[in-house]
Amino acid sequence: MPRGARGLFAPERVAVVGATEREGSIGRAIMENLTEFVGDVVPINPKRDEVFGIPAYGDIGSVPDPVDLAVVVVPPHVAVPAVRDLAENGVTNVVVITAGFGETGTEGAARERELQEIASEYDLNLVGPNSLGVMSTPATMNATFGPENALPGSMSFMSQSGAFITAVLDWANDQDIGFKDIVSLGNKAVLDETDFIQIWNADEETDVILGYLEGIENGRDFIDTARDVTRETPIVLVKSGRTEAGAQAASSHTGTIAGSERAYEAGLDQAGVLRAENVEELFDFARILDGQPVPDGDSVAVITNAGGPGVMATDAIGDSDLTMASFTEETIEQLGEAMPDEANIYNPVDVIGDADNARFSEALDIVLDDDNVSSAVVIACPTAVLEYPELADDIAAVQANHGYPVVASLMGGERVAVPADTLRENGIPNYFDPARAVRSLDALATYRDITELDYESPVDYDVDRERAEEILRTVEHRDTNRLGVEAMELLDAYGIPIPNGAIVDSPGEAREVAADIDGNVVMKIVSPDILHKSDIGGVKVGVADEDVEDAYEDLVTRARNYQPDATILGVQVQEMVDLDTGTETILGMNRDPQFGPLLLFGLGGIFVEILEDTTVRVAPVSEREAEDMLDDIKSAPLLRGARGRDPVDEDALVESVQRLSQLVTDFPAILELDINPLVATPDGVQAVDIRLTVDPDQL
Ligand code: ADP
Ligand code: MG
Secondary structure (H helix, E strand, O other): OOOOOHHHHOOOEEEEEOOOOOOOOHHHHHHHHHHHOOOEEEEEOOOOOEEOOEEOEOOHHHOOOOOOEEEEOOOHHHHHHHHHHHHHOOOOEEEEOOOOOHHHOHHHHHHHHHHHHHHHHHOOEEEOOOOOEEEEOOOOEEEEOOOOOOEEOOEEEEEOOHHHHHHHHHHHHHOOOEEOEEEEOOOOOOOOHHHHHHHHHOOOOOOEEEEEEOOOOOHHHHHHHHHHHOOOOOEEEEEOOOOHHHHOOOOOOHHHHOOHHHHHHHHHHHOOOEEOOOHHHHHHHHHHHHHOOOOOOOEEEEEEOOHHHHHHHHHHHHHOOOEEOOOOHHHHHHHHHHOOOOOEOOOOEEOOOOOOHHHHHHHHHHHHOOOOOOEEEEEEOOOOOOOHHHHHHHHHHHHHHHOOOEEEEEOOOHHHHHHHHHHHHOOOOEOOOHHHHHHHHHHHHHHHHHHHOOOOOOOOOOOOHHHHHHHHHHHHHOOOOEEOHHHOHHHHHOOOOOOOEEEEOOHHHHHHHHHHOOOOEEEEEEOOOOOOHHHHOOEEEEEOHHHHHHHHHHHHHHHHHHOOOOOOOEEEEEEOOOOOOOEEEEEEEEEEOOOEEEEEEEEOOOHHHHHOOEEEEEOOOOHHHHHHHHHHOOOHHHHOOHHHOOOOOHHHHHHHHHHHHHHHHHOOOEEEEEEEEEEEEOOEEEEOOOEEEEOHHHO
8 A cells, every 4th residue: 555645635735846837838737727726836947936926946845845746747858857856855746747758668668667766765656657647626636737627526537548537527527427536547657556446445535446447567466455445445447458359269278268358357357346348337337336325136126107118128137137026916016006007017117108206206116115126227208297307306215215226217318417417416327228227237236246255365285386396397408398298297296186197208118007007098199399289190099908009109100290300208108087977178377467377267178169168267266266267167067967967076176276276376487388178077087188388487
């Protein structure tokens, strides 16, 4: 948690380093925006005695009173010394507006590192560089150079794009959406999204944290911090760059399946963050989280005076995690008495076109009284007998009376403006589209689930770490950093079951090993140059003892034909695993630049490519997260015994996921790893193939 961050958003005295009146300059824009600030503004400019009538100082050292926040707008080459000067004079909160740092090449990157060094030496809360600035409405502080000011409110907003803030403000002001604090993160040289969620979690006046991010600095830190924060303060993020997701080609290789978009999706989900698809949704979610209590259940009552929109809401509920409430007999009876015969008294309740205000609000009152109802959507189309302003008052009153979340869809144009204001003042969002109302309600219910989650620590298995390291170190003696089935025992060291077997380098030895193994065997070529063994005929399944020697020769010949200079380490002779009762799954890991180790689980073997049925999580995972991975895949029913098959040993699968999670967390040197297949049978799991890449420098 950044030290004394209060001064960032609630300073008493703000210095503007580079303040000026020069037309079109950023220094001028900031000074103009700060005119309404409740505290003191101190211009710093050695060339001026005053700026806009406020006495200026030549440097921070000559300012008599302490400054809580300094905004730096001087050119890049003087910005670094300016920040040092501020630090030496006891200023701890600094916003660097100046651009020309990490975003501009090596020289800028070096400057940015200097800023980081100063910040760490003096323990600075430094925003930026390349930031639009910061705002805080309680102090009417607009320390940005943007054209818009924010309305007061209780959401705080961070954005990696400064331009986006100005666009959002323009729009939000139109929509009467207000903010507590706003920060333009800029290059995030020092303070990043993880710092701001902590700052706002500690801030009584921030009820919802919003963000627009293009990347996350340290994914694991973010997850761990956000999990704590979301218990009290919801976090809603929109992240750009989702589109690569669709482009990801299916491949049996974890590295390409688990692209970074999937890492974000998994990471933000594991962090307990609500992810919005677009800006509209970001604020839809924010408004309902800000204004309505969380529902105590998922069942929704729909009240409407028009059939069509009622069906639209019902469809949207079907698409969501919410359910249509089924009313108690008492409710049906009450609605039957209160409504005309033509009305539909079952959910969705249709009070029909001739409903006046009294009928509408009575229906809402009756359904919210029902124990089977946890929330309501009120939909109305304009009619001659319905007064929208009064309806808005009634909805607000009934909602307040019952304390259950209600969203409205009073449809129409001009006539909705005033009632929508009334609803907004009472914390009830109003949407033209009933489906949007339902999605917001769904987000509210998801947030409730998030707050109820228990984040257990990952299980710590008793493993043989030394042996694992020894196996990983075998890459040190090779001219490649890839390992294959010769590293099978790595899994054994971490308690992931492997079949009996050995790697041999002569037909005679192969025969001896096969003789010790019950039944037929599987034989595989072992070569760092052959990635997909079966593609070149390098795997023989069901070899009888008497055929082992021939099979050995054949495998080596095939490998030589495929690549004459291939390094052949030998042939693996392996016990057969029963594929008739088993299902081939894939368990793998690759490293995401931001979130670190990303586990992948899914349907394995050839199905990986055809069905693309996989799911990912940032490691280390807890037992619950490992279980979730199993639930997540579409073929989960296959594992659970579809079509008369015996269900596989799910516990063993979940345990393997956690054991692999521990392995890749213990060894950052493992860059990627695939177990394909990990065969799941009713009696446990067996890893029959492995492929990994190791960075020996990290061992
Ligand atoms: P690769 O993926 O390099 O082609 P594998 O070792 O994964 O090589 O073997 C290919 C396929 O052969 C597996 O997907 C599985 O269907 C089958 N197979 C491999 N080993 C065994 C085994 N021990 N028991 C049963 N089937 C096996
Ligand atoms: Mg394989």
